[in-house]
Amino acid sequence: MYRGLNITQLRDKIDNEGISPEEIFESTNKLAHQLQDEYNSFVTIIDKFKMKTTNKTLLSGICYGLKDNISTSNILTTSSSNILKDYIPVYDATVYKKLKNAGAVLVGKTVLDELAMGGTGTTAHTGIVRNPWDKNRMIGGSSAGSASAVALGIVPFAIGSDTGDSIRKPASFGGVVGFKPTYGRISRYGLFAFASSLDHIGTLTRNVHDAAAVVDIIKGLDPNDMTTLKDDNKNYVSSLENDIKGKKLFYIKEICDKKLYQDSNDEVMLKILDEFHKMLDKLRNQGFIIEEVSIDKQLLEALYPTYMSISCAEATSNNANLTGIQFGPRNDGSSYQEIMMKDRTLGFSELIKRRFILGSFILQKENQEKLFLNACRIRRLIVDKINELFKDYDGMILPASGSIAPKFDDSSEKLSEKYLILENHLVIGNFGGFPSITLPFTMIENMPVGINLTGRVKEDDLVLNMANYIEKVTGLSDIYSKVGDSNEV
Amino acid sequence: MKYKVVIGLEVHCELETKSKNFSPAINTFSNIPNENVATVDLGLPGILPVPNKEACRRALMTAMALNCTTPDEVLFDRKNYFYPDLPKGYQITQMTKPMGRNGYLDILVGKDIKRVYIHQLHLEEDTASLEHRSAYSLIDYNRSGIPLMEIVTEPCIESAEEAVRFLEDLRDVFIFLGVSEARSNKGQMRCDVNISLMEEGSKTLGTKVEMKNINAFTSVKDAIEYEIKRQTKILENNEKVIQETRRIAEDGKTYAMREKVDAVDYKYFVEPNIPPVPLTKEYLDSIRATIPELKLARYQKYIEKYKLSEYDAGVLSANKETSDYFEQVLSYGSDIDLSVNFVTTAILSTIKKLEIELKDLFITPKMLSDVINLVHKNDMSLDHGKKLLYKAIEEKTDPMEIVKRENLHQINDETELLALITTLMDENKEQVRQYVEEDNKAIINFFIGQTMKKSNRQANPNKSLEIIKIELEKRKKNNETK
Known part of the structure; x- marks a missing residue:
């Protein structure tokens, strides 16, 4: 009944039509259960209506989903891993606390790739997440459940986390808006750390306005997170309609030039690039100035390995608390080493173990200089290069992906030379902590494809402002999959 | 063959602060297990460290007092290893930029001043404490996260006496600075001893033996003295000292714990959750100004x-x-x-x-x-x-x-004293007579006593004595001329 409504529409139902938040919750809860078997968006669906405050905020009474790697006291938080399958936190993450205080209503904890590592949505301990637009396809990850819950129209927004592209990639595959603000804009306190220097919290919504509305509530300085930024005292919603005429964007030749892919027979990719350039023209017509820039290809090719080095290294250390000693499933053993080893061997999937071993290897004394510190240097070079471009440009615009959501059977984590840069450039946003947003801009083979806009650090308002204009041009706001709907033909 | 003893010390000292180093839990000694614990100290998923400014200030202050150079910014690193007393699986410490480097402390050994060189001073967090029972172990997180300062000396200490003197003087530094109570019986000050013997005149250091976590200074002395004897004996027998970690037992002897595998790789890297904080000259000067x-x-x-x-x-x-x-x-x-x-x-x-x-x-x-x-x-x-x-x-x-x-002021006024003494002599004619006629010198003391009594012990005794002598002699003379 309330499926697919955005925050503004739900606000209207509650404020002007006398619909109670509880009624909306009951209906949402029912829908969540109804779609759970097929799409598996949630680890936990909340069955009891709970609204902490009746204070009027833009989010009071609005239902949402929260990624299951965000700490919620008294609510199971598994990080979609067997090693935390029964873990019930004793404290609230800052982002959850802020949403509670704003009166938002938690509907469920969403599935992720185990420990937020992976981009397929297929590695959770509770099973794979399916793409609402085509259930034979993946939605991508790691914020898979958050993206699918929004793309299914169950909730108007969900909270995700983004370390490489974990919000913005599934947003592209799911046809929703994925926004990751500047590093430090939203507190990470209570987010189960994957790679602390790259981890961001962000939103999945069905339009840019709702992204701004949610971030307005959850942003801010947090004494519990030393990396949070001072409050910018801005209201992002109110700057959405600012004039964008004359705003300058660039795209990177080494990623978007069709000539680079001349030999390719990947029709979808070529179509995406076509559509991308057409979209740029439309945006130019709206007053954006968009230019092509060239960046050293070697630097771009280093994006993925650099990301893997840094993220695996930090992940190894960040997840060293999962030993079964303090919490989590404990196995028998004759020494603490044996206990920890068994707990970790049984508690993590193969992919996770592979990444931990990689991370540990990268941090070893004899490898650290070459593999870890060099990766940190390359990261710096890339960020410096982008910042240099940001002196002349207000933002960087790129296709979020060179493909539509992959089918389950053609997935592989293998590096493909062809897609290396096109599929992995979103990590630039994490390297520099830049605000970055993906929104749907076209449909190819009935599947959505996202466009990504990344802006200067701390200019979250401008990024949302420009994205709001792009959304007007694409016309693809508030789209969702009506699958399972009784009215669906 | 004579051997030269080479000792290096690693001293850990818990800092006295209101809260722990990276968490809001109270930093205090408690006998009740798990009383002062915050989520951060338990290493629960999602926690983040927030450094304690006062702990940083105290560590910097100690570094300055020990004549160390201070870094341009406060930076922390992670030391990664698995152990049940380390809930996060890593310890936040300092490796890249310790609070102090290349310092020294002058100590008094006998009458000579000995300069003990400090390699570095860094700030880190303490681990939880383990209590081992026969079939299981208990974990107490009270200690987990307490600010801990580690001071590493150069291998320049040459005897047990010097080592103990250094530890005592270092503890005095902590106490004079007011950074720690430094009570070893509460485990607030502990030390690791590295000791090796080298042939007199040789330039290469001998094989190092490490003794960990010694609380009492007397145990440090015992351990070093025992090790010197033990290693001397080994060398005299032309055998080789094994590089190992030994523990000191209650009998004052040391026992092998484990052979040192040199390759414990702690995979240090910069702690990403604590952005570097620049140290301004003004701030450092303000700390320096408070060093007593x-x-x-x-x-x-x-x-x-x-x-x-x-x-x-x-x-x-x-x-x-x-x-x-x-x-x-x-x-x-x-x-x-x-x-x-x-x-x-x-x-x-x-x-x-x-x-x-x-x-x-x-x-x-x-x-x-x-x-x-x-x-x-x-x-x-x-x-x-x-x-x-x-x-x-x-x-x-x-x-x-x-x-x-x-009214306790002493009576120094001579006229006042004379008046008092004259009155006393008039009242005690018999005693005056004994002095005058029998030359009884004890009478002087009698009058002193009387004077003190009469004046409520306020009469200046020396001046009173002078006057009494003069007055008695005067009376003696008067009597003779009569």
């Missing part, structure tokens, strides 16, 4: 400037409370000798007798200096001064109040 004069400097000052005996200088500089008290007394312009006398005898014996600390003593340095001034001006005898002091302590009353109330 340390023990050795005070000791030397007392000998050279105040001309005290080594004994007195030692007593007065032994701890900061006494030394500060003494210096405050002097700051009121009190006579140095009298101040030494009063502080080392009356004051110290009183606090010992009452089993209190100097800060809890009723007599403030100002009160004491008032009493000392009375004695110094000859307004009161030394004996009376001390009695006055004891009375003031007993009554918890300002000694000057007592002086006023009981």
Whole structure:
């Protein structure tokens, strides 16, 4: 009944039509259960209506989903891993606390790739997440459940986390808006750390306005997170309609030039690039100035390995608390080493173990200089290069992906030379902590494809402002999959 | 063959702060397990560290007091290893930019000054403590996250005596700075000892043996002395010392714990959750301005400037409370000798007798200096001064109040004394006669006694004695000429 409504529409139902938040919750809860078997968006669906405050905020009474790697006291938080399958936190993450205080209503904890590592949505301990637009396809990850819950129209927004592209990639595959603000804009306190220097919290919504509305509530300085930024005292919603005429964007030749892919027979990719350039023209017509820039290809090719080095290294250390000693499933053993080893061997999937071993290897004394510190240097070079471009440009615009959501059977984590840069450039946003947003801009083979806009650090308002204009041009706001709907033909 | 002993120390000291190093839990010693624990100390998923500014300040202050160079910014690193007492699976410590590098501490060994070089000083967090039972172990997180300062010396210490002296003096530095109580019985100060023997004249260091987590200084001494004997014997037998970690047992002997595998790789890297905080010159200067004069400097000052005996200088500089008290007394312009006398005898014996600390003593340095001034001006005898002091302590009353109330000023006025003594002689004719006719010298003492009694012990005894002698002689002469 309330499926697919955005925050503004739900606000209207509650404020002007006398619909109670509880009624909306009951209906949402029912829908969540109804779609759970097929799409598996949630680890936990909340069955009891709970609204902490009746204070009027833009989010009071609005239902949402929260990624299951965000700490919620008294609510199971598994990080979609067997090693935390029964873990019930004793404290609230800052982002959850802020949403509670704003009166938002938690509907469920969403599935992720185990420990937020992976981009397929297929590695959770509770099973794979399916793409609402085509259930034979993946939605991508790691914020898979958050993206699918929004793309299914169950909730108007969900909270995700983004370390490489974990919000913005599934947003592209799911046809929703994925926004990751500047590093430090939203507190990470209570987010189960994957790679602390790259981890961001962000939103999945069905339009840019709702992204701004949610971030307005959850942003801010947090004494519990030393990396949070001072409050910018801005209201992002109110700057959405600012004039964008004359705003300058660039795209990177080494990623978007069709000539680079001349030999390719990947029709979808070529179509995406076509559509991308057409979209740029439309945006130019709206007053954006968009230019092509060239960046050293070697630097771009280093994006993925650099990301893997840094993220695996930090992940190894960040997840060293999962030993079964303090919490989590404990196995028998004759020494603490044996206990920890068994707990970790049984508690993590193969992919996770592979990444931990990689991370540990990268941090070893004899490898650290070459593999870890060099990766940190390359990261710096890339960020410096982008910042240099940001002196002349207000933002960087790129296709979020060179493909539509992959089918389950053609997935592989293998590096493909062809897609290396096109599929992995979103990590630039994490390297520099830049605000970055993906929104749907076209449909190819009935599947959505996202466009990504990344802006200067701390200019979250401008990024949302420009994205709001792009959304007007694409016309693809508030789209969702009506699958399972009784009215669906 | 003679062997030279080479010792390096790694000293851990818990800092005294309100909260823990990276969490809001209270930093205090408790016998009740898991009483002072915050989520951060448990290493629960999602927690983030927030550094304690005061702990950083104290570590920087200690680094400066130990003549170290300080870094341009505060930066923390992670030390990664698995152990049940380490809930996060890593310890936040400092490797890249420790709070201090290349410092030294001068210590007094016998009469000589020995300079012990400090390799580095860094700030880290303590681990939880484990209690091992027969079939299981218990974890107490009270200690988890307490700010811990580690000081690593260069291998430049050459005997057990020097090592213990260094530890004692270092503890005094902590206490003088007020950064830690540094009580080894509470585990607040612990030390690892690295010791090797090398042939006299040789330039290559011998094989190093490590002894970990020794609390008591006497155990440090025992362990080093035992190790010197043990290693000497091994070398004399032309055998090889094994590089290993040993533990000290209660019998004062050391026992092998595990052979040192050199390749413990802690995979250090910069802690990403704590952005580097630049250290400004103003901030460092403001810390430097709060560093008090340390023990050795005070000791030397007392000998050279105040001309005290080594004994007195030692007593007065032994701890900061006494030394500060003494210096405050002097700051009121009190006579140095009298101040030494009063502080080392009356004051110290009183606090010992009452089993209190100097800060809890009723007599403030100002009160004491008032009493000392009375004695110094000859307004009161030394004996009376001390009695006055004891009375003031007993009554918890300002000694000057007592002086006023009981009119205790010494009578120095000679006319007044003469009048008093003349009256006494008139009243005691028989005693005057005994002196005049029988030359009984004991009569002098009789009149002194009477004078003191009549004056409420306020008469200046020396002056009274003079006058009594003169008056008696006068009467003797008058009698002879009669």
